[in-house]
Amino acid sequence: MTDVWVAGVGMTPFGKFADTSIADLGATAVLAALDDAAVEPGQVHAAYAGHARTGQLHGRENGVGQLVLGQVGIRGIPVTGVGNFCASGSSAFREAVIAVKSGLVDVALALGVEKLSARAEKGRPLTSDGMEFEGEFGFTPPAFFALVAKTYMSRTGATPESLARVAVKNRDHAKHNPYAQYREPVTVEQVLGSRMIADPLTLLSCCPTGDGAAAAVLVSDAVAARIGRSRLVRVRATSLLSGFGSPVRDGHFEVDRRTAAAAYEQAGIGPSDVDVAEVHDAFTVTEIIHYEDLGLCPVGEGARFVDEGRTAIGGQIPVSTSGGLMSKGHPLGATGIAQVHEIVTQLRGEAGSRQVEGARVGLTHCAGGFFDGDVASSAVHLLGG
Amino acid sequence: MTDVWVAGVGMTPFGKFADTSIADLGATAVLAALDDAAVEPGQVHAAYAGHARTGQLHGRENGVGQLVLGQVGIRGIPVTGVGNFCASGSSAFREAVIAVKSGLVDVALALGVEKLSARAEKGRPLTSDGMEFEGEFGFTPPAFFALVAKTYMSRTGATPESLARVAVKNRDHAKHNPYAQYREPVTVEQVLGSRMIADPLTLLSCCPTGDGAAAAVLVSDAVAARIGRSRLVRVRATSLLSGFGSPVRDGHFEVDRRTAAAAYEQAGIGPSDVDVAEVHDAFTVTEIIHYEDLGLCPVGEGARFVDEGRTAIGGQIPVSTSGGLMSKGHPLGATGIAQVHEIVTQLRGEAGSRQVEGARVGLTHCAGGFFDGDVASSAVHLLGG
Numbered sequence: 001m002t003d004v005w006v007a008g009v010g011m012t013p014f015g016k017f018a019d020t021s022i023a024d025l026g027a028t029a030v031l032a033a034l035d036d037a038a039v040e041p042g043q044v045h046a047a048y049a050g051h052a053r054t055g056q057l058h059g060r061e062n063g064v065g066q067l068v069l070g071q072v073g074i075r076g077i078p079v080t081g082v083g084n085f086c087a088s089g090s091s092a093f094r095e096a097v098i099a100v101k102s103g104l105v106d107v108a109l110a111l112g113v114e115k116l117s118a119r120a121e122k123g124r125p126l127t128s129d130g131m132e133f134e135g136e137f138g139f140t141p142p143a144f145f146a147l148v149a150k151t152y153m154s155r156t157g158a159t160p161e162s163l164a165r166v167a168v169k170n171r172d173h174a175k176h177n178p179y180a181q182y183r184e185p186v187t188v189e190q191v192l193g194s195r196m197i198a199d200p201l202t203l204l205s206c207c208p209t210g211d212g213a214a215a216a217v218l219v220s221d222a223v224a225a226r227i228g229r230s231r232l233v234r235v236r237a238t239s240l241l242s243g244f245g246s247p248v249r250d251g252h253f254e255v256d257r258r259t260a261a262a263a264y265e266q267a268g269i270g271p272s273d274v275d276v277a278e279v280h281d282a283f284t285v286t287e288i289i290h291y292e293d294l295g296l297c298p299v300g301e302g303a304r305f306v307d308e309g310r311t312a313i314g315g316q317i318p319v320s321t322s323g324g325l326m327s328k329g330h331p332l333g334a335t336g337i338a339q340v341h342e343i344v345t346q347l348r349g350e351a352g353s354r355q356v357e358g359a360r361v362g363l364t365h366c367a368g369g370f371f372d373g374d375v376a377s378s379a380v381h382l383l384g385g
Numbered sequence: 386m387t388d389v390w391v392a393g394v395g396m397t398p399f400g401k402f403a404d405t406s407i408a409d410l411g412a413t414a415v416l417a418a419l420d421d422a423a424v425e426p427g428q429v430h431a432a433y434a435g436h437a438r439t440g441q442l443h444g445r446e447n448g449v450g451q452l453v454l455g456q457v458g459i460r461g462i463p464v465t466g467v468g469n470f471c472a473s474g475s476s477a478f479r480e481a482v483i484a485v486k487s488g489l490v491d492v493a494l495a496l497g498v499e500k501l502s503a504r505a506e507k508g509r510p511l512t513s514d515g516m517e518f519e520g521e522f523g524f525t526p527p528a529f530f531a532l533v534a535k536t537y538m539s540r541t542g543a544t545p546e547s548l549a550r551v552a553v554k555n556r557d558h559a560k561h562n563p564y565a566q567y568r569e570p571v572t573v574e575q576v577l578g579s580r581m582i583a584d585p586l587t588l589l590s591c592c593p594t595g596d597g598a599a600a601a602v603l604v605s606d607a608v609a610a611r612i613g614r615s616r617l618v619r620v621r622a623t624s625l626l627s628g629f630g631s632p633v634r635d636g637h638f639e640v641d642r643r644t645a646a647a648a649y650e651q652a653g654i655g656p657s658d659v660d661v662a663e664v665h666d667a668f669t670v671t672e673i674i675h676y677e678d679l680g681l682c683p684v685g686e687g688a689r690f691v692d693e694g695r696t697a698i699g700g701q702i703p704v705s706t707s708g709g710l711m712s713k714g715h716p717l718g719a720t721g722i723a724q725v726h727e728i729v730t731q732l733r734g735e736a737g738s739r740q741v742e743g744a745r746v747g748l749t750h751c752a753g754g755f756f757d758g759d760v761a762s763s764a765v766h767l768l769g770g
Contacts, residue, residue, distance in 0.1 A: 001487075001488050052447055055440035055446045056440050056444065059441065059514060060515060061438065061441055061468055061514055062468045062469060062470045062473070062513075062514045062754060063514050063515065063760035065627075066627045066628050066759055066760035066761075066762070067515075067760060069627075070628055070759035070760070074628075075629055075759070076626055076627075076628060076643065077626065077627065077628075078479075078624075078625035078626060078627065079625075080467060080469055080476050080480065081467065081476075082465060082466065082468075083446055083447045083467075083468060084448075084464075084465060084466060085447045085448060094463075094465075095480060098480075098483055098487045098489060099487075101487040101488065101489065102386075102483045102484075102486040102487040102488075103386050103486065103487075104483060128447075129440075129444060129446055129447045130444065130445060132444055238489075239463075240463035241463060242451045242454075242460075242461075242464040243451050243454060243459075243460040243461060243462075244461055245460065258461065369447060372448075374452070374455035374460070375451035375455070377451070377464070
């Protein structure tokens with residue numbers, strides 16, 4: 001069975017681009033990925049498009065991938081739309097990996113795109129599928145994760161300051177990332193002093209809404225040999241799991257724990273082998289809890305881990321070097337592939353002033369549908385090494 | 386590389402079930418498929434859910450598969466939502482096939498579900514993504530296919546009576562199918578005399594809207610050997626293509642022609658090897674044109690083919706033995722897998738009074754996004770033999 005390799009990545013800057021179409025956003029990312037891979041549009045055998053809200057926001061529940069590919073002149077290949085909440089991009093990446101692994105195609109394209117600013121402008125809360133009713137009464141994602149934060153803090157003694165340090169760190173990383181939506185440094189005081197959204201989560205404790213696209217080119221061993229492997233990054237594991245009943249157990253995310261464990265088993269490595277990680281930091285507290293879910297630090301020590309700077313660039317295991325969802329931005333369908341973009345950039349040693357020295361193995365983690373444990377999904381990919 | 390086998394199929398009746406939830410529709414189909422395959426819920430390693438309109442009609446753009454599987458107690462596996470217009474179910478089936486072929490999973494579940502009656506009740510036209518503006522002015526699918534019908538008739542001399550014979554034949558098949566939405570026989574006069582929708586397409590020349598679900602269990606060689614192959618049906622080819630610019634060339638559907646050609650090449654067989662086919666007969670005229678697209682009859686002879694009864698049960702190559710979209714119904718995401726349900730039933734010799742004698746190889750064909758050739762998709766699967 002062939003290994004699968006990331007041959008190229010590309011993305012748009014994340015931000016608010018009300019005047020740019022979904023097709024144009026996607027096309028920019030796809031062309032950048034093809035260019036990076038030195039693969040011609042005509043060499044792409046199959047494509048998977050991740051998107052989570054294009055149907056409800058833009059009347060495009062189907063055919064988003066085709067729209068994007070039509071824009072760049074790729075026609076006559078299998079194009080499949082993939083949805084999985086905030087993990088839609090990760091799921092598209094996964095299906096592209098599986099397609100190459102199946103032997104049916106040699107070169108597959110994963111793309112993710114989302115345009116949320118239209119919804120943000122309407123001033124209505126963006127919530128999870130099936131939670132519209134609760135959302136109308138204020139039980140939105142920040143409200144849910146505020147409860148998670150309270151529970152975690154009371155259980156572990158973590159302070160609001162520790163939570164805020166995630167936002168400070170990720171903004172500090174983002175200042176070196178030209179693709180990030182927010183790049184101005186912030187302080188703990190600024191994070192804690194920003195507008196309260198849902199106690200203890202302030203505005204700067206939450207990821208922003210925005211627009212953007214990302215793409216990756218996956219190839220088989222045969223194509224990898226032809227291209228030459230010097231810049232290629234191997235996909236070591238693709239893990240996706242959904243639905244474990246209650247989403248939170250002992251203040252932890254059950255689905256993320258199990259998905260990570262399955263990824264490590266697939267790759268035959270452990271958390272200590274990971275040199276750099278992009279984690280689903282939709283809120284400050286989630287990054288901290290995910291350190292523990294992913295095994296990057298012992299249970300209950302997530303807050304201390306960020307306090308001690310272990311997850312900053314230069315620390316023990318730098319997390320969210322791109323700025324993460326929190327500062328780079330979180331256009332749902334694009335996020336999982338943008339995480340791959342960052343990890344590939346790091347593993348190639350091309351991350352410039354945010355480079356993690358000697359990074360060999362990287363992890364991406366994206367999760368979605370949190371409210372309802374039966375639908376919640378988590379995706380973990382291990383790359384490199 | 387492993388072959389992939391259909392180990393079991395299941396579906397709900399198609400119809401209007403306003404009081405049945407999407408989760409319940411899906412669960413009924415999944416439980417039937419698992420039962421048919423003699424596979425326990427806990428043995429399923431991955432699932433793909435096809436749906437095309439659950440986001441815009443029901444606020445469920447993500448997590449439909451998880452909802453359904455939660456209902457039947459399947460938890461903790463990868464579940465991915467798949468969208469591709471009317472070919473969403475076929476695309477979910479295809480991804481399940483690819484997942485087994487990749488070697489990552491041994492048992493994959495494909496499910497498709499849709500609940501359209503809510504929309505039909507609102508009295509607004511159901512149109513293709515991105516065509517809402519044109520739809521408001523009446524350029525809906527029937528209007529588009531009426532133009533296709535006019536062109537086809539003027540080019541080939543086909544008559545309204547020939548078109549109507551497709552509806553008569555498929556209703557005649559449906560009377561033997563307990564899952565079909567409409568089972569009362571109709572005559573050519575009734576089809577031509579029913580309410581005009583878009584000249585020359587009358588009400589009985591168009592498929593209905595409705596609700597329903599279908600599911601299939603796919604397994605690897607290793608599992609097939611364990612189960613015993615007597616009732617298993619091999620997947621010979623999975624072909625999906627999108628986007629060839631203009632959707633119609635010389636009165637034909639370019640994407641369907643090419644997708645079928647690729648399927649035959651994959652399987653190493655030709656149209657004359659096909660014993661039974663389920664074809665995308667959304668309108669009478671499309672079934673006729675698809676005979677030609679799929680190579681079942683020479684170009685320009687589709688109308689004669691139905692006139693002579695060649696595609697009726699007992700004829701040369703029976704088409705839409707289930708009643709087709711036209712009489713069995715067309716709940717978008719469910720359709721492609723319901724086609725597989727019919728072909729598997731035929732190839733096992735279990736189709737009762739609609740059985741095609743000696744059927745060894747079957748074809749399914751589903752297409753979607755017709756208006757815009759850049760987004761149009763077609764899926765062809767070859768089973769058996």
